[in-house]
Amino acid sequence: MRLTKWLIGEGSFYAAVITLVTFAAFPFYWMLITTFKTDADLYNLKSNPYWFNTAPTLEHLRYLFQETLFLHWLYNTAIIGVCVVAITLVVALPAGYSLARMSGRGGESLGIGIFLTYLVPPTLLFLPLSRVISALGLQDSLWSLVLVYPTFTIPFCTWLFMGFFKSIPREIEEAAIVDGCTIIGAFVKTILPLSVPGILTVIIFAFTLTMQEFVYALTFISSSDEKPVTLGVATDLVRGDIFYWGELMAAALIASVPVAIAYNLFLDRFISGITGGAVK
Amino acid sequence: MTAITAVGPRARNPRFLLDRADLIGPLLLAPAILYVFILVALPFVLALYYSVSAFTIFDPSYRFVGISNFVDVMRSDIFRRTLINTFVFTIGAQVIGLLLGKFAAMLLIKEFPGRGLARALVVLPWAVPVSLATLAWQWMFDSLYSVINWTLAAVGLISPDNHLQWLGQQDLAMLAVTVVHAWRLFPFGVVIFIAGFTSVPKDVLDAATVDGAGFWRRNYQIILPMIAPIVMIALIFGTVFTFTDLSVVYLLTKGGPMNGTQVLGSLAFQVGIMSGDVAHGAVICLFLFPFLLIAVVAVLRALRRREI
Numbered sequence A: 001m002r003l004t005k006w007l008i009g010e011g012s013f014y015a016a017v018i019t020l021v022t023f024a025a026f027p028f029y030w031m032l033i034t035t036f037k038t039d040a041d042l043y044n045l046k047s048n049p050y051w052f053n054t055a056p057t058l059e060h061l062r063y064l065f066q067e068t069l070f071l072h073w074l075y076n077t078a079i080i081g082v083c084v085v086a087i088t089l090v091v092a093l094p095a096g097y098s099l100a101r102m103s104g105r106g107g108e109s110l111g112i113g114i115f116l117t118y119l120v121p122p123t124l125l126f127l128p129l130s131r132v133i134s135a136l137g138l139q140d141s142l143w144s145l146v147l148v149y150p151t152f153t154i155p156f157c158t159w160l161f162m163g164f165f166k167s168i169p170r171e172i173e174e175a176a177i178v179d180g181c182t183i184i185g186a187f188v189k190t191i192l193p194l195s196v197p198g199i200l201t202v203i204i205f206a207f208t209l210t211m212q213e214f215v216y217a218l219t220f221i222s223s224s225d226e227k228p229v230t231l232g233v234a235t236d237l238v239r240g241d242i243f244y245w246g247e248l249m250a251a252a253l254i255a256s257v258p259v260a261i262a263y264n265l266f267l268d269r270f271i272s273g274i275t276g277g278a279v280k
Numbered sequence B: 001m002t003a004i005t006a007v008g009p010r011a012r013n014p015r016f017l018l019d020r021a022d023l024i025g026p027l028l029l030a031p032a033i034l035y036v037f038i039l040v041a042l043p044f045v046l047a048l049y050y051s052v053s054a055f056t057i058f059d060p061s062y063r064f065v066g067i068s069n070f071v072d073v074m075r076s077d078i079f080r081r082t083l084i085n086t087f088v089f090t091i092g093a094q095v096i097g098l099l100l101g102k103f104a105a106m107l108l109i110k111e112f113p114g115r116g117l118a119r120a121l122v123v124l125p126w127a128v129p130v131s132l133a134t135l136a137w138q139w140m141f142d143s144l145y146s147v148i149n150w151t152l153a154a155v156g157l158i159s160p161d162n163h164l165q166w167l168g169q170q171d172l173a174m175l176a177v178t179v180v181h182a183w184r185l186f187p188f189g190v191v192i193f194i195a196g197f198t199s200v201p202k203d204v205l206d207a208a209t210v211d212g213a214g215f216w217r218r219n220y221q222i223i224l225p226m227i228a229p230i231v232m233i234a235l236i237f238g239t240v241f242t243f244t245d246l247s248v249v250y251l252l253t254k255g256g257p258m259n260g261t262q263v264l265g266s267l268a269f270q271v272g273i274m275s276g277d278v279a280h281g282a283v284i285c286l287f288l289f290p291f292l293l294i295a296v297v298a299v300l301r302a303l304r305r306r307e308i
Helices: A002-035 A059-067 A070-101 A104-119 A122-135 A142-148 A150-166 A171-178 A182-196 A196-212 A215-220 A231-236 A244-267 A267-274 B008-013 B021-051 B068-075 B077-108 B115-127 B131-142 B145-154 B170-199 B204-211 B215-243 B247-252 B266-276 B278-286 B289-307
Strands: none
Touching: A002 A244, A002 B077, A002 B115, A002 B131, A002 B170, A059 A070, A059 A244, A070 A104, A070 A142, A070 A150, A070 A196, A070 A231, A070 A244, A070 B021, A104 A150, A104 B021, A104 B215, A104 B289, A122 A215, A122 B021, A122 B266, A122 B278, A142 A150, A142 A215, A150 A196, A150 B021, A171 A182, A182 A196, A182 B021, A196 A231, A196 A244, A215 A231, A215 B266, A231 A244, A231 B131, A231 B247, A244 A267, A244 B115, A244 B131, B021 B278, B068 B077, B077 B115, B077 B170, B077 B215, B077 B266, B115 B170, B131 B170, B131 B247, B145 B266, B170 B215, B170 B247, B204 B215, B215 B289, B247 B266, B266 B278
């Protein structure tokens, strides 16, 4: 009696988990299977869409890499990501340190103020920024994104750094200063080496945030050569009015995988960042 | 509150400027403030200016026209439709996302084999770039080869000849964009609820159980009030992201059919960028602002409550 009850309990628990995971992950299964299906199989109303009805093919992948700008878009994304990460580190690292150590009570309010700019959405700013970008002559250039993306990475990463530095005891720098270092010297010699995990987190997050952005890229860039991968795939793999779903899904899958992995690895730090350190 | 102060002979050191925390502090902070000020605050002022001018990309004049742009926008039927859609979209996606998020968190907080994998898969919709994930949905909603229609027909809910036009029929399209956005958002709810649940001290719950509190009482009178501030912050972020979204709608329906799924973001894009009418586009964007302001105040209050 008790065993049956337990089995039913376990059974419904796992059924719930499986339903949930299916809802979340099904579109990714769909990308995967579409990538390797032949066109004859994809566009056949009679065949079961969940599995292969003809032998799997690598044709879509070949086409994607050889006949489209996909690799070039990946390269553009890498350039934008690296530059944005560099700008973010240079600006947010000192700012985070300053807020954590040298700005007192006013610093706390300033910190919250900076954090709140993360709530300002691209939708509010893309119109005036598109005029600013064209006034600067950066229209249709990936450098426009390098300039604009730090507006959302800097606030968020400053906030992350602030929390991170606050968790390091003050006594460490004070000891270095007593030993004759300047404030900057103490920071470089004692705090930076301890901050490597924090810096890594910020690098990953600044990079994934730039990869996820879509609105600014859509607004500023229209020539195929300059597009990041998320924009190029969504707009340029559709030829005429025809969607080439094999190539589209292959591209979406390949570009998604690295972001998904990075995100999962650093998820916990992101959460404590966004909840303002409410969860320790 | 100056944390690090140089004292004694070091003050006469030639490098003494680098030893004064009150100088270095603002200096280190200045680039961040300037960057955000120049590229967030100034463009916002520019948007305010566009909204009262006759600026289009074909006629970039800053001629002042007062509030006539606002009057034009508010008189338009499409705009009223858009405003309603935006609220339906936002509230719908929040309710689905939050309920699903809480439910999922209650499942995933238990220890079971495969929990790590399940959590990683559940987080996917939120981690993957929106434009790529939305493409997969677009393919699933295909007018002819939709896997959803195939499945519904296979289990006998619709006839095989009935190709539901998920993105081509106003009510279905509204449902589709809302569900896709809820799908994107719910993992965020999951991780927030999990973080909240694990932050509730075990001894508090044990004490409550000893005192006779049952499952519901523990849930709604102890856990929920304790995690309320962070759930609040998550809810506000979710609302802001949904309310101001333009990616999902743009990619799935471009606001169509016949403006049936138009939201503020997509309408502003269509008017301000596609048609080049920057002035009216700016007005539409500015309707987001009062809601953002409310959100900011709410976040501040939640943050303060957390500190007490």
